[in-house]
Amino acid sequence: MSTSILEARHITKRFGGLTANEDVSLHLTGDPGQVVSVIGPNGAGKSTFFKMLSGFLTPSSGQILLFGQDITGMSPHKVARLGLVRTFQETTIFPDLTAMEHVSLAHQLHRTASDLEVVLRLPRARQDEQVLAQSSRDILALMELSASADTQARYLPQGLLRLLGIAMGLAAKPKVLLLDEPYAGLNPEETHRAVAITRKIAASGVTVLLVEHDMKAVMAISDRIHVLYFGKKIAEGTPEEIRNNPQVIEAYLGQEDEELGL
Ligand SMILES: Nc1ncnc2c1ncn2[C@@H]1O[C@H](COP(=O)(O)OP(=O)(O)OP(=O)(O)O)[C@@H](O)[C@H]1O
Ligand SMILES: [Mg+2]
Known part of the structure; x- marks a missing residue:
């Protein structure tokens, strides 16, 4: 059986009447050093999801396990001690x-x-x-x-x-590093360099979980991609599978500032 690194089970997060995450599950297994991305249009719930994984927000319902240990509702400090860190x-x-x-x-x-x-x-x-x-x-x-x-x-x-x-x-x-839009605001040259460095971090044995709007960078760097749309997970797969997924293409249509790099 492959190692369970990080698992989100049926996570829902409500802010008053707004459901930012609805029944989102994600299971990161296997060898350390993978790069896994979470993508989705603006407001899809990506940052909210990362904040729950890292202890900055508590899910309304659902469970988060880090290396099999339940960390749901733990403080960011405790979660960091257990090996999951969101960047400063x-x-x-x-x-x-x-x-x-x-x-x-x-x-x-x-x-x-x-x-x-x-x-x-x-x-x-x-x-x-x-x-x-x-x-x-x-x-x-x-x-x-x-x-x-x-x-x-x-x-x-x-x-x-x-x-x-x-x-x-x-x-x-960290054993698992969460990066929320680390390349935002960087020029193409800086992005290229930052992507290469992110790869090196992963190669050093740190599992990287990435939220990023730069689709070219996401497609180039990710082993797997999960797609959020209006708070729900609509797809999961390799960059190739995601690029060709009709539901994902549909979700991104009409988004001027975000292209799938098709
Ligand atoms: N603390 C909060 N209180 C109320 N609503 C919130 C809060 N945080 C996020 N939201 C709402 O939850 C939804 C998801 O927000 P979130 O920041 O997770 O999206 P995102 O996918 O990270 O978007 P972006 O790509 O623009 O960063 C949005 O509608 C947002 O307005
Ligand atoms: Mg965000």
């Missing part, structure tokens, strides 16, 4: 801090030594600092940000700030 929003970027300091800061949240040990500078804390500094450098290298390690965030272009946000998420050592 850009608002958590501090203009005066360098790229390296951002990743180190994100690491602080996940250090193993207690505060007291850090204050007393006990060996474990010192060792931790070295390990964390190395880990920060490794993450910056993976994200191709090494050259910007000592640059203050205020001087980093939009494309690199996006990558820095993802780097901060990686500091939590």
Whole structure:
């Protein structure tokens, strides 16, 4: 039997009279390192779904399991500890801090030594600092940000700030990483680079769950794609299957800003 990584069972989310997700199920199984995308027109419920998976919202009904453990309604912090992380929003970027300091800061949240040990500078804390500094450098290298390690965030272009946000998420050592529109606002060159880096993250053994409107990027990067439409899941399959699915094509017809890359 293949490993169960993440499972959403019959998730429904209501905001008053509005049903943002209705009976959405998704089962991510198999080897780590896959890229799985959730697509759908604006307002389809993609971000709502991600917020439930990562503990920022509680489903009205349904169940979420991470590696077989029920995480429904758990806090984002607890969910992150169990290995599922949603990337930091850009608002958590501090203009005066360098790229390296951002990743180190994100690491602080996940250090193993207690505060007291850090204050007393006990060996474990010192060792931790070295390990964390190395880990920060490794993450910056993976994200191709090494050259910007000592640059203050205020001087980093939009494309690199996006990558820095993802780097901060990686500091939590996730097994599953949720990226909600990581390429939005990037130019084609930046998108191309960010897609290649997303592949590298997956190749390092992190399962990536992606919400993205850039269909060219989605088709190129995804192992599997799930499609939401008005809160319901209408299709699931390989990029090829999704591209040729009549219901999906229908759902996207008339969407000027979103093309299926047909
Ligand atoms: N906190 C909230 N309270 C009330 N309604 C909400 C809330 N969050 C989302 N919604 C509504 O739920 C629906 C789904 O929103 P959601 O943000 O999940 O869509 P989305 O697929 O991520 O859209 P987009 O592609 O534009 O990011 C929308 O109609 C939205 O207005
Ligand atoms: Mg959204």
